[in-house]
Amino acid sequence: xxxxxxxxxxxxxxxxxxxxxxxxxxxxxxxxxxxxxxxxxxxxxxxxxxxxxxxxxxxxxxxxxxxxxxxxxxxxxxxxxxxxxxxxxxxxxxxx
Numbered sequence: 001x002x003x004x005x006x007x008x009x010x011x012x013x014x015x016x017x018x019x020x021x022x023x024x025x026x027x028x029x030x031x032x033x034x035x036x037x038x039x040x041x042x043x044x045x046x047x048x049x050x051x052x053x054x055x056x057x058x059x060x061x062x063x064x065x066x067x068x069x070x071x072x073x074x075x076x077x078x079x080x081x082x083x084x085x086x087x088x089x090x091x092x093x094x095x096x
Contacts, residue, residue: 005053009046016042033077040070 016038023035047063 002053005049009049009053012042012046012049016046029077033074036073037070040066040073044070 019038019042020035023031023038026032044063044066047059047066051057051059051063
């Protein structure tokens with residue numbers, strides 16, 4: 001059974017690698033962020049399968065960290081590209 005799970009994990013890694021390669025060739029930064037998300041999701045799936053194959057809970061913890069880091073990087077990306085709307089209220093003019 002562990003050989004079967006390891007084989008599926010390798011298949012997921014290959015498919016994730018092909019997807020990341022295709023997305024990284026794109027120019028927009030949003031598509032590059034999608035590559036980071038894809039790598040985090042595919043890596044987490046593969047490491048969870050490897051954890052089940054080897055019966056090692058430490059590998060499962062690592063996969064949870066991969067998902068967490070991918071989510072944080074997506075949040076940081078979204079906050080970094082946030083452009084606030086100009087303040088057109090009368091209070092803003094009074095402060096000047």
